[in-house]
Amino acid sequence: MTTATLSPNTAPAARWIHELALPCAKYPQGMQGILSITSFTRRGPVTAAYTVDPIRDGGRIVGWHLENLDNGQTYDIDHVSWGWSGAECTCGSCVFGHRACKHVLATRAALETTGGIL
Numbered sequence: 001m002t003t004a005t006l007s008p009n010t011a012p013a014a015r016w017i018h019e020l021a022l023p024c025a026k027y028p029q030g031m032q033g034i035l036s037i038t039s040f041t042r043r044g045p046v047t048a049a050y051t052v053d054p055i056r057d058g059g060r061i062v063g064w065h066l067e068n069l070d071n072g073q074t075y076d077i078d079h080v081s082w083g084w085s086g087a088e089c090t091c092g093s094c095v096f097g098h099r100a101c102k103h104v105l106a107t108r109a110a111l112e113t114t115g116g117i118l
Ligand SMILES: [Zn+2]
Pocket: 075, 089, 090, 091, 092, 093, 094, 101, 102, 103, 104
């Protein structure tokens, strides 16, 4: 018998609960996204829901603002300065761990499924 184990290094799983929409004819103000992020920790999978909003400089999207709906913690992702491969988030994993965190990996993966954003 084999037992499947999840590596703590497994990339987080991202799933839109409510897909984000940028301003368009249908949604002139755009629509806030709600993203479910499951990270695979040593203690097992942990899932949390986050709101996702674009951060704008003028009309240009320069990052993403996430808010954890369970605890209110907020995170800002900068994917412009260094591109997605060097994207930085304001959470401890990025600031102190200097590596892509679950917010960056999950937000990128989710946005890639959303037409016309990335
Ligand atoms: Zn983060």
